[in-house]
Amino acid sequence: MDRAPAALAAPVTNGAAPAAPEPPPLRPRHRLTAWAAGLLLPVPALISACRLLDTDGVTPVPQLLSLLPWLAVPAGLGVLLAAVARRRALAFLAVLVLVAVGWSSLPYMPQLVTSYGLPLARVRVLVANVEFGQGTGALIDTVRRERPQLVFVSECDRACGRALTTAFATELPHRASVDAEGSAGSVLLSAYPLSDEGVIPAVMGMPGATTKIAGKSVRLQLAHPMPPLPGQIGPWKRELGRIEDEAARRSTGPLLLAGDFNASQDHAAFRAILAAGRLQDAARRAHASRTPTWPAEGPLPLFVQIDHVLVSEDFSVRSIRFLDVDGSDHRAVLTDLDLRGER
Numbered sequence: 001m002d003r004a005p006a007a008l009a010a011p012v013t014n015g016a017a018p019a020a021p022e023p024p025p026l027r028p029r030h031r032l033t034a035w036a037a038g039l040l041l042p043v044p045a046l047i048s049a050c051r052l053l054d055t056d057g058v059t060p061v062p063q064l065l066s067l068l069p070w071l072a073v074p075a076g077l078g079v080l081l082a083a084v085a086r087r088r089a090l091a092f093l094a095v096l097v098l099v100a101v102g103w104s105s106l107p108y109m110p111q112l113v114t115s116y117g118l119p120l121a122r123v124r125v126l127v128a129n130v131e132f133g134q135g136t137g138a139l140i141d142t143v144r145r146e147r148p149q150l151v152f153v154s155e156c157d158r159a160c161g162r163a164l165t166t167a168f169a170t171e172l173p174h175r176a177s178v179d180a181e182g183s184a185g186s187v188l189l190s191a192y193p194l195s196d197e198g199v200i201p202a203v204m205g206m207p208g209a210t211t212k213i214a215g216k217s218v219r220l221q222l223a224h225p226m227p228p229l230p231g232q233i234g235p236w237k238r239e240l241g242r243i244e245d246e247a248a249r250r251s252t253g254p255l256l257l258a259g260d261f262n263a264s265q266d267h268a269a270f271r272a273i274l275a276a277g278r279l280q281d282a283a284r285r286a287h288a289s290r291t292p293t294w295p296a297e298g299p300l301p302l303f304v305q306i307d308h309v310l311v312s313e314d315f316s317v318r319s320i321r322f323l324d325v326d327g328s329d330h331r332a333v334l335t336d337l338d339l340r341g342e343r
Contacts, residue, residue: 030085037081037090044071044078045097051104054268056237062228066304068266069105069290072098107265107289117341120214122318124148127307128325128332129224129260132182133160135328140167142323146334147171149191154204154224154260155183164189176220178205186259188222200246202226202239206259208246213339216314219250223259223308228267236262240269247277247310254314254339255279260330264304265289274310282309282335285317293322293331302331309335316340 047064048071056062064071075098082091126148128139132155140163143151151172153164158179164187165175172189176197179185186205188194194209200221208221225239226232240263247257255277263270265281273279283289283305292302307330311317318336325332 033081034085034087034090037078037085037087037094040074040078040081041094041097044075044101047071048097048100048104051266052100054271056228056233056268059228059230059233062233062236062267063230065266066264066306068101068264070303072101072105075101104266107284119316119338120216120341121339123150123213123315123337123339125150125152125256125258125309125335125337126332127152127258127260127309127335129154129307129328129330130160130325131155131328131330133157133185135325136160136163138326138328139332140164142325142332143168143172146323148334150220150256151187151189152220152222152258153187153189154222155185156187157181157185161185161187174211176207176209176222178207180205186222186224188220190220194220200239200242202242203235206243213254216254216339216341218254218256218314218339221246221250221255221257223257223261225262227262237269240267240273244269244273244276247273247279251277253312255310255312256315256337257310258308258333260307262306264306270308277310278312279310280313282311282315282317282320282337283333285311286320286335288320288322291322293333295329296324296331297329307331307333309333311337314340 047068050057050061051068078094079098082094130136130139161177161179172191174190174194175187176194177187178199184204186207188207190211192211192213194211196210198208200206203226204224206222206224210217210219223243226236228236261270291305293305293307315337318338321334323332323334
């Protein structure tokens with residue numbers, strides 16, 4: 001029998017395993033998809049990290065923190081594109097970013113079970129920003145319809161203050177205010193007598209006063225710090241810090257702190273106010289902590305809740321509603337509370 005030609009003889013391997021085949025190169029289309037996925041991830045990763053580290057950072061972090069829950073959209077799209085590009089490491093990273101966004105978007109306070117004393121009085125509170133007084137007429141209609149006992153109004157200029165005082169001279173005869181033009185004016189109207197009036201120093205008016213409800217002294221404070229505009233992060237933090245100081249100073253007794261905070265639950269400076277004064281957000285207590293209140297006009301949809309009613313543990317929350325105010329870029333917050341006695 002003839003021998004097989006040397007060219008056809010089986011190669012000698014000396015027992016070594018065959019080399020693994022080289023992975024096929026990425027197609028240009030997949031390479032572009034991977035790049036797109038990578039570009040979608042840095043912003044959600046940075047903002048969720050700042051939220052988890054309890055810092056507001058510097059511009060543009062405070063502004064983007066207002067969009068935190070919505071950053072799940074680019075993070076989720078990044079996961080999808082990484083999977084399409086068949087890049088396992090990138091897909092794993094994208095999933096981690098998506099989980100971080102979801103985790104940091106959870107409610108900012110634990111759901112507490114608290115025992116209260118018997119209810120002493122029911123109090124209806126209305127909070128509204130009327131945008132340089134433009135929403136004054138609609139606010140007057142809302143107050144007539146809803147009949148609150150306490151009304152906190154931001155960006156209420158002198159004309160707005162006069163209109164409200166005239167319209168509700170009988171129903172809400174007591175007031176504490178900062179009388180100024182444009183966004184600096186603010187008014188607190190009350191069905192209950194007011195005393196010990198004071199103002200937190202700020203660019204925009206933040207009046208406060210003490211009242212008696214069912215025999216209990218209740219501190220009322222309107223909040224309206226500067227917004228976190230680029231180049232204005234320092235003043236924004238300082239004014240939120242002054243509100244925090246006021247909450248800490250009123251650490252005993254019933255406290256109701258309400259208004260346009262220009263900050264959401266995802267801002268560390270806002271959460272510090274809650275911690276300082278034993279306060280809880282009424283929206284959180286009513287399971288509505290991410291109901292957006294701004295911007296209520298213009299091309300953008302509502303995307304962030306910056307109007308809040310914060311209450312001490314002396315109050316229980318019956319309900320909360322968010323109302324449109326024609327002429328304003330904010331929705332109003334209407335909250336029904338029960339002031340309760342000792343446990």
